[in-house]
Amino acid sequence: MSWTEELVSELGVLWSKGLSTAEIGRKLGVTKNAVVGKAHRLALDPRPSPIIHRAKPVDSYNGPRCQWPEGHPGAADFHFCSAPVVEGRPYCPDHCTRAYMPPKPASEKAASRRAA
Numbered sequence: 001m002s003w004t005e006e007l008v009s010e011l012g013v014l015w016s017k018g019l020s021t022a023e024i025g026r027k028l029g030v031t032k033n034a035v036v037g038k039a040h041r042l043a044l045d046p047r048p049s050p051i052i053h054r055a056k057p058v059d060s061y062n063g064p065r066c067q068w069p070e071g072h073p074g075a076a077d078f079h080f081c082s083a084p085v086v087e088g089r090p091y092c093p094d095h096c097t098r099a100y101m102p103p104k105p106a107s108e109k110a111a112s113r114r115a116a
Ligand SMILES: [Zn+2]
Pocket: 066, 067, 068, 081, 082, 083, 091, 092, 093, 094, 095
């Protein structure tokens, strides 16, 4: 098989997105081994293992991790968000917004009270 310029740039994009070599191969229509070999020749960054590639890239972060549960407890894909947390909170900024969001905007509550 021949690597066109287009395929090579696509490989670089998919690679940087953290797709597994098998997934990249499927998308490009080449074998996993072809992907691995080409990536090696292009000296692309070494891949993390497929199991941890879904983790968000966080450089040398050793602080507390977001405890927000994702998925249903007991399900195979259940995991915690584990992004870096807001200081003093158990969750990352995104999940703090969700965890501490008031049930209703204050203005809406005041309006319904006036109507009653
Ligand atoms: Zn989170």
